[in-house]
Structure formats: C-alpha cells, structure tokens
Amino acid sequence: MKQYRCWAEIDLEALRENLAWIRHRVGPAVKIMTVVKADAYGHGLKQIAALLMQSGTDVFGIANLTEAQSIRAVGRGWPILMLGACLPFEVETAVREDVMPTISTLEEAEQFSQAAARLGKVARVHLKVDTGMGRLGVEPKDAPALWKRISALPGIKIAGLYTHYSSVEDDPTFSRAQKRQFHRLLKLVPHDSLEYLHANNSGALLFERDTHFNTVRPGLLVYGVLPPANRRIQSELQDHVRPTLTWKCHVSLVKTISRGAALSYGRTFVARRSMRVATLTAGYGDGYLRAASNRARVLIAGEFCRVLGRVTMDQMIVDVSHLPNVKSGDEVVLVGAQSNRTITANHLAQWCRTIPWEILTAITARVPRVYRGSQAA
Numbered sequence: 001m002k003q004y005r006c007w008a009e010i011d012l013e014a015l016r017e018n019l020a021w022i023r024h025r026v027g028p029a030v031k032i033m034t035v036v037k038a039d040a041y042g043h044g045l046k047q048i049a050a051l052l053m054q055s056g057t058d059v060f061g062i063a064n065l066t067e068a069q070s071i072r073a074v075g076r077g078w079p080i081l082m083l084g085a086c087l088p089f090e091v092e093t094a095v096r097e098d099v100m101p102t103i104s105t106l107e108e109a110e111q112f113s114q115a116a117a118r119l120g121k122v123a124r125v126h127l128k129v130d131t132g133m134g135r136l137g138v139e140p141k142d143a144p145a146l147w148k149r150i151s152a153l154p155g156i157k158i159a160g161l162y163t164h165y166s167s168v169e170d171d172p173t174f175s176r177a178q179k180r181q182f183h184r185l186l187k188l189v190p191h192d193s194l195e196y197l198h199a200n201n202s203g204a205l206l207f208e209r210d211t212h213f214n215t216v217r218p219g220l221l222v223y224g225v226l227p228p229a230n231r232r233i234q235s236e237l238q239d240h241v242r243p244t245l246t247w248k249c250h251v252s253l254v255k256t257i258s259r260g261a262a263l264s265y266g267r268t269f270v271a272r273r274s275m276r277v278a279t280l281t282a283g284y285g286d287g288y289l290r291a292a293s294n295r296a297r298v299l300i301a302g303e304f305c306r307v308l309g310r311v312t313m314d315q316m317i318v319d320v321s322h323l324p325n326v327k328s329g330d331e332v333v334l335v336g337a338q339s340n341r342t343i344t345a346n347h348l349a350q351w352c353r354t355i356p357w358e359i360l361t362a363i364t365a366r367v368p369r370v371y372r373g374s375q376a377a
C-alpha cells in the first residue's frame with residue numbers, strides 16, 4: 001500500500017470463514033448476534049455489516065443509534081439490539097427505527113411503551129438480568145415481577161431475555177454461579193416462545209458451551225481474535241478462527257545513533273552501543289498506544305524489532321541494528337504476519353498491559369481500512 005503512511009488491511013474472506021466456524025460450532029438452530037459496536041471493533045462498520053449480512057448473521061449488537069443507522073444504510077430489515085441502556089432522548093428514535101433496546105427497569109419500559117403508543121408501533125425489547133456483571137440489568141430476584149409488569153404495558157413486547165458473563169475467561173466458579181442464577185430465573189418466567197434467549201459472548205462460546213440457548217453474542221471471535229484467558233480453551237474454534245485485521249506502516253528514515261544517545265521524548269531510552277534505528281510512520285495519533293513505548297515489537301523484513309523510547313503522535317522509533325538492508329519505504333507490520341512471524345492483537349495488548357478489544361478499537365479514523373477478499377467493494 002504505497003499510498004498510505006499507516007493503514008489496516010481487513011481480510012473479508014477470513015471474516016466470512018470465522019462466522020462460518022461459529023455457525024458450525026453452534027449449529028443452524030442458534031441465532032448469531034454479531035457484535036459490531038465501536039466501528040465493528042475498529043474494522044469499519046459498513047463494510048463489515050455488509051459482509052456479515054451476506055454471510056449469515058441473524059442480528060446485530062450495537063452501542064448507539066448512529067451505529068444502527070449505519071447498519072440500516074447497508075441493508076434494511078436486520079434485527080438490531082442496543083446493548084447499552086437507551087438515554088431518554090433516544091427512546092423515540094429507537095422505536096421509530098426498530099432498534100430493540102436493553103431494558104433493566106420498569107421506568108425504561110414505560111418510556112418505550114409511551115413512545116410506541118405515540119408512534120403507533122410495538123417496541124420489541126430485551127430484558128437484561130444482572131447475574132454478576134453489575135453494569136445493567138435487573139436483579140434476578142426482581143426479574144419475574146418486572147417481566148409481569150412489562151408484559152402488561154401496551155405497545156411493548158418482550159422479544160429477548162439475556163445476561164452477561166463478567167469473568168468467563170478466568171473464573172469457572174463465578175461463571176457457574178451466574179449460569180445457575182439465570183437457569184433458576186428461566187424456571188420462573190415463560191421464556192419458551194422468546195425469539196432471543198442469550199448469554200454467550202466470545203469467551204463463553206469457548207468456555208460455557210451449555211449456555212448457547214437460542215442466540216449467541218460474539219464480538220472478538222468474529223474478528224478472529226481469541227479472548228485472553230486463564231482457562232484452557234478446548235474448542236475447535238481456537239484452531240480455526242483467524243485474525244481479519246493486519247495493521248501496517250512504513251519505515252520513513254533509517255539512521256545510526258552513537259553510544260549514549262537518547263531517543264524520543266523524555267529520553268527514556270539511552271543507547272548502550274552504536275545502533276541503527278528506524279523511524280516509522282505510526283504513532284498514538286493512529287491508535288498505537290503510548291503504553292507500547294520501550295515494550296512492544298514490530299515486524300520488518302520478517303524480523304522482530306524493538307520499540308525504542310516513547311511512541312509519539314505520528315512517529316515511533318525501532319531498533320533495526322540486526323537488519324542491515326532496511327530502508328525508507330519498507331513495510332512494517334504492527335499487528336499481523338510477515339514472512340513466518342506474527343504479532344497478534346493479544347501480543348500487542350500484553351506489551352501495552354491492556355486487552356485486544358482496546359488495541360483494535362483504539363485504531364483511529366485517520367488509518368484507512370483497506371478491504372481484501374472477493375467481497376471487498
């Protein structure tokens with residue numbers, strides 16, 4: 001990609017295959033709600049939504065109404081669930097545009113009922129149950145009463161019931177307790193005819209395979225990234241999903257620095273010997289986190305190169321002492337494969353002491369997304 005300084009290549013074929021593997025895993029009867037919030041985890045919402053629509057997604061999970069509008073602009077008719085709580089001023093738009101809200105309280109349900117009456121529509125909602133995440137949802141003990149009250153409201157239909165695991169990658173005991181609470185509730189509410197009954201995000205798809213219910217809710221796995229976990233993954237998915245995103249930039253300058261020379265702001269790296277260093281065309285303005293300073297590696301000419309000193313807004317410096325032929329214009333891989341070496345979003349996340357979700361969604365708007373694969377527009 002000669003024309004770009006820093007860009008992300010998205011492999012749509014990989015995305016399609018990842019969804020096919022998830023479909024294979026859960027079977028034809030279970031709906032797949034692909035989570036495409038935050039610009040489809042940094043991959044570009046419209047392109048990804050289009051591909052997922054062609055590849056068998058059943059429903060989309062989003063974080064705000066702008067995302068819903070982007071999906072509608074690509075294709076009408078797909079069910080959409082807003083995973084966060086709707087703000088009062090968003091209620092009418094959500095009803096008008098058939099975006100299913102997540103409901104935790106009677107007050108929210110009443111707002112939707114009233115908006116539906118005003119618009120002459122029926123609001124289809126998902127009731128969320130808080131089994132341990134603490135972010136949204138009704139307490140399990142209060143859920144049956146809330147279910148009854150909501151069911152009695154005009155203009156509203158409970159289309160879904162769901163919960164969310166808080167530490168499924170690491171804590172089987174707590175996850176089991178969450179599961180128990182949800183199952184106990186299912187005995188108390190008439191859930192048989194629910195269109196959507198769901199709990200499993202990517203981690204739970206790998207670790208809690210008995211709670212697929214009739215819908216699963218993967219994000220990270222769709223993009224081919226495994227959630228970091230202390231539990232041992234024993235799902236075939238870990239061997240088959242592959243990353244859809246490769247993040248690249250260029251070498252802009254190569255120079256030799258003397259022993260004792262310091263690099264970048266704050267002079268946090270001091271050369272112990274004469275070194276060849278390369279300046280790269282990516283920085284935190286592109287979303288390459290400053291936390292990677294002095295910790296991360298990139299790939300140049302198929303070899304790992306250490307990040308030296310602080311990452312700056314548009315540039316960063318790496319050690320190329322071991323690569324005598326590196327020159328301005330050479331391609332650099334920040335996340336992805338080059339020759340037979342790979343840096344995953346999980347590797348970069350570990351170097352930055354963060355999580356792959358943040359690595360992907362941190363890639364900024366100035367980084368062009370370039371789509372590859374037969375379905376690329």
Ligand SMILES: Cc1ncc(COP(=O)(O)O)c(C=O)c1O
Pocket residue numbers: 035061083164200201202203217218219220221227
């Ligand atoms: C409620 C809910 N469900 C599912 C997901 C998808 O999670 P993951 O990317 O771990 O699959 C998210 C993402 O944050 C979420 O908030």
